[in-house]
Amino acid sequence: MPEFGKIGFIGAGQMAEALARGFSNGKMIKFEDVVATDPTEARMKVFKDLGAQTVTDNKQVVEKADVIFIAVKPQYVGVVLKEVRSSLKDNHTIVSIAAGVTLAQLKEAAGDVRLVRVMPNTPCLVGETASAMCLGPKATDKDAEMVRKLFSTVGQCIQVDESLLSAVTGLSGSGPAYVFLMIEALSDGGVRAGLPRDIAQALAAQTVLGSAKMVTETGKHPGQLKDMVTSPAGTTIAGVHELEKGAFRSTVMNAVIAAANRANELSKQ
Ligand SMILES: NC(=O)C1=CN([C@@H]2O[C@H](COP(=O)(O)OP(=O)(O)OC[C@H]3O[C@@H](n4cnc5c(N)ncnc54)[C@H](O)[C@@H]3O)[C@@H](O)[C@H]2O)C=CC1
Numbered sequence: 512m513p514e515f516g517k518i519g520f521i522g523a524g525q526m527a528e529a530l531a532r533g534f535s536n537g538k539m540i541k542f543e544d545v546v547a548t549d550p551t552e553a554r555m556k557v558f559k560d561l562g563a564q565t566v567t568d569n570k571q572v573v574e575k576a577d578v579i580f581i582a583v584k585p586q587y588v589g590v591v592l593k594e595v596r597s598s599l600k601d602n603h604t605i606v607s608i609a610a611g612v613t614l615a616q617l618k619e620a621a622g623d624v625r626l627v628r629v630m631p632n633t634p635c636l637v638g639e640t641a642s643a644m645c646l647g648p649k650a651t652d653k654d655a656e657m658v659r660k661l662f663s664t665v666g667q668c669i670q671v672d673e674s675l676l677s678a679v680t681g682l683s684g685s686g687p688a689y690v691f692l693m694i695e696a697l698s699d700g701g702v703r704a705g706l707p708r709d710i711a712q713a714l715a716a717q718t719v720l721g722s723a724k725m726v727t728e729t730g731k732h733p734g735q736l737k738d739m740v741t742s743p744a745g746t747t748i749a750g751v752h753e754l755e756k757g758a759f760r761s762t763v764m765n766a767v768i769a770a771a772n773r774a775n776e777l778s779k780q
Pocket residue numbers: 521522523524525526527548549550551554569581582583584585587591608609610630631632633684685
């Protein structure tokens with residue numbers, strides 16, 4: 512019996528694939544211990560080709576798996592849980608990754624079962640997720656430990672109060688998209704300044720990676736690290752001045768707030 516039992520995915524889309532590949536890369540699971548379902552043939556094929564078992568009915572995932580990831584769009588979570596509710600047993604832990612769907616809503620649809628909400632992000636694919644989780648009333652310390660262990664092989668998973676999960680969604684759940692835009696923009700800037708595209712993109716990505724590492728490894732405030740780059744009357748302050756004129760920091764803050772607000776809206780649907 513594998514450590515986590517069988518892992519099920521109801522919804523085999525982008526995030527389910529990122530999680531499954533990440534857990535497998537992190538040697539936490541083998542694809543032969545994964546069972547997935549999705550109404551889209553192409554998504555089933557992706558999981559089948561990875562070596563997972565695929566089934567055509569959501570209930571079959573519940574019958575075969577112990578830890579069940581609910582990885583459908585938030586609007587479908589209630590429908591899917593009501594569909595499988597009668598098959599849920601004591602061995603099951605339900606892990607919803609849906610943005611905005613609250614533990615109370617999950618409980619209403621699934622019944623009083625062991626529920627965990629996790630907000631992961633796609634960098635779990637490369638072992639660098641920034642995730643947060645909160646536990647439903649019936650979830651046990653063992654569930655918390657199991658989810659933490661699974662996610663610690665693909666990055667970090669911090670336990671938070673549920674009231675913070677929309678903010679987490681706006682920051683780290685959606686955040687990779689903002690960073691990809693930043694990398695694309697840095698790269699475009701490099702091309703505009705004369706660099707070949709491949710060199711510009713490599714430099715842009717490595718600059719973001721290295722800068723993030725400096726924050727995590729030195730423990731220094733990002734403002735202090737920024738000051739270390741900006742020579743008096745030098746090149747960097749000229750660039751920083753342009754970012755400030757474009758309200759860069761305010762725009763990024765607004766992006767996080769807009770995404771967090773959208774997560775709250777999804778809770779009300
Ligand atoms: N993409 C991301 O970066 C993140 C996504 N999430 C959450 O993950 C969930 C899935 O998002 P994505 O993977 O981006 O979307 P997606 O659209 O790629 O995947 C959803 C999958 O669910 C399938 N599906 C639809 N109805 C179904 C049903 N009745 N039964 C089973 N499967 C069904 C769809 O065919 C699709 O393949 C969402 O709730 C989202 O909030 C959370 C964190 C990050």
